[in-house]
Amino acid sequence: MTDATQEAPMKSGLARIMMGPNARKAMIGVLSVVCGVILWHLASLRTSPLFLPSPLTVAQTTMEMVADGSLFVAIGASAWRISAGWAMGVVLGVPLGLLMGRFHVVRLIVDPYIEFFRFIPPIAFVTLAVIWFGPGEFTKIVLIFYTTVFIVTLNTIAGVSAVNPLRLQAARSMGATKLSEMTTVIFPSAVPFMITGARIAMGNSFLTVVSAEIVSAQTGLGAMIWTARNFGRTDWVFVGIIALGILGYLFDRAFRLATQKWFKRFLF
Amino acid sequence: MAKGASIQLDHVGISFGEAHVVSNVNLDIRPGEFICLLGPSGCGKSTLLNAIAGFLPVAGSIHVGGDRVTKPGLDRGVVFQSAEVLFPWLTIRENVEYGLKLAGVPKQERHKKADHFVALVGLSHAADKFPKQLSGGMRQRAQIARVLINEPSVVLMDEPFGALDAQTREVLQKELDRIWRETGCTIVFVTHDIWEALLLADRVVVMTAGPKAGIKTIENIDLPHPRDAASPECLELFRRLRDDIGEEVKRALEQQGLNKEEPVT
Numbered sequence A: 001m002t003d004a005t006q007e008a009p010m011k012s013g014l015a016r017i018m019m020g021p022n023a024r025k026a027m028i029g030v031l032s033v034v035c036g037v038i039l040w041h042l043a044s045l046r047t048s049p050l051f052l053p054s055p056l057t058v059a060q061t062t063m064e065m066v067a068d069g070s071l072f073v074a075i076g077a078s079a080w081r082i083s084a085g086w087a088m089g090v091v092l093g094v095p096l097g098l099l100m101g102r103f104h105v106v107r108l109i110v111d112p113y114i115e116f117f118r119f120i121p122p123i124a125f126v127t128l129a130v131i132w133f134g135p136g137e138f139t140k141i142v143l144i145f146y147t148t149v150f151i152v153t154l155n156t157i158a159g160v161s162a163v164n165p166l167r168l169q170a171a172r173s174m175g176a177t178k179l180s181e182m183t184t185v186i187f188p189s190a191v192p193f194m195i196t197g198a199r200i201a202m203g204n205s206f207l208t209v210v211s212a213e214i215v216s217a218q219t220g221l222g223a224m225i226w227t228a229r230n231f232g233r234t235d236w237v238f239v240g241i242i243a244l245g246i247l248g249y250l251f252d253r254a255f256r257l258a259t260q261k262w263f264k265r266f267l268f
Numbered sequence B: 001m002a003k004g005a006s007i008q009l010d011h012v013g014i015s016f017g018e019a020h021v022v023s024n025v026n027l028d029i030r031p032g033e034f035i036c037l038l039g040p041s042g043c044g045k046s047t048l049l050n051a052i053a054g055f056l057p058v059a060g061s062i063h064v065g066g067d068r069v070t071k072p073g074l075d076r077g078v079v080f081q082s083a084e085v086l087f088p089w090l091t092i093r094e095n096v097e098y099g100l101k102l103a104g105v106p107k108q109e110r111h112k113k114a115d116h117f118v119a120l121v122g123l124s125h126a127a128d129k130f131p132k133q134l135s136g137g138m139r140q141r142a143q144i145a146r147v148l149i150n151e152p153s154v155v156l157m158d159e160p161f162g163a164l165d166a167q168t169r170e171v172l173q174k175e176l177d178r179i180w181r182e183t184g185c186t187i188v189f190v191t192h193d194i195w196e197a198l199l200l201a202d203r204v205v206v207m208t209a210g211p212k213a214g215i216k217t218i219e220n221i222d223l224p225h226p227r228d229a230a231s232p233e234c235l236e237l238f239r240r241l242r243d244d245i246g247e248e249v250k251r252a253l254e255q256q257g258l259n260k261e262e263p264v265t
């Protein structure tokens, strides 16, 4: 109490924004980025733009691509594929994981496939996916779905096995059936694991989407990075990479905010 | 409130694979009786309690209120030693309402009843908090409320106050005594604490050391409530129970020592 009243005048208004510990952390981050860009700039002075375009060139190219809308088209295409495939993967992975974790028979049936496929990276399936599903949108979404569903399923299974058995006993002694046990104890217990899985899957989806777009797409950030090669436009590659980085950051941020908002009570 | 139900244990044996933990236990518990179960660590007190709860299959038979126990049921409430069994994603009120919600009791009625039981254990001020925001003693009260709201005719308690400090324990013992009187339920209460047993129980059941643990002695505590621990009768009972349990603890330790040196064939 005394601390708060003493420091209250100092920590009000602008002073708090400027000097709060969070602001200081943010300042360090910003400074670090500025230094990095300066180093990049210095390095680019000693090489050709084809090898390493300067930050100014990249900024200029970015502005051009923003002006003609091509950057947003590319970002939109990639973001849509990731969102759609990832969402489908989560929606299927969670119940699959719950069933596998809960019912031994399901586990025995699905396990050999999971154990086999989990070590095959989605990229290995790009060619096959194009042959089967054509070069269209669906192919990319299927690959992201594949990426996601495994991670989410495996994490959900881990969550189900981590359920405190005493909580299950307690629920049973209060009248829980097999079904209500699932919805009221097992599912909530496994939520933190599902969230972890979904988050890792999100990261891996970026990996997959770029690979898939490089192999078979006219749109998207992966395609943009790849076509840059044909035109000798290294600056496009940089724009694509930076866009990917920012998009990934935003997705992760949004995901974290959403889980904090909707699943807060499950994150104990 | 639901009245207490009788419990009959008839030649009850419990094994985990080859390990025969409890064997040939016979015990008749009257409706509304308060039974304390004492015995050396590892003899099978929790196991026996879990069997009455319906968590374990048994040889012989267990009847509660005349019905044979085959699975867990709402007629038998279970209070666990650790309040970890509260659901951390639910508030105290939601935890307490859990059984009613499963039973499909309408919201209004659920709330009203939950308020009553939360108040009964003195947690009204903390009803909307989450378990992790509560102290150990408060959590244990919440667990008790969550069990009592289902109006079980039998309450099974496995060292419910074991993890609490002496002062909190004393307060909760008094509250339990009061609640038991108010509800009239039958209570089977496992404890290591002889004084606790003397304070609460109508009868104290002392178990023998395992394996194949059984009942060693049963003491009637025919003293009026509230009990005075310093009274000569209490001290005499304490001595007898201490000696009985001491013998079994010694046996248990000897057995463990022997088992280490030369495995019994």
Ligand SMILES: Nc1ncnc2c1ncn2[C@@H]1O[C@H](COP(=O)(O)OP(=O)(O)OP(=O)(O)O)[C@@H](O)[C@H]1O
Binding pocket: B016, B019, B021, B039, B040, B041, B042, B043, B044, B045, B046, B047, B048, B210
């Ligand atoms: N699930 C199980 N599988 C195999 N053995 C078990 C299992 N549960 C308990 N046991 C054994 O049964 C015996 C009795 O255990 P129990 O937990 O009932 O003892 P207890 O009397 O409650 O001991 P404590 O006072 O320490 O709580 C122990 O020897 C224990 O090793």
Ligand SMILES: [Mg+2]
Binding pocket: B045, B046, B047, B158
């Ligand atoms: Mg025990």
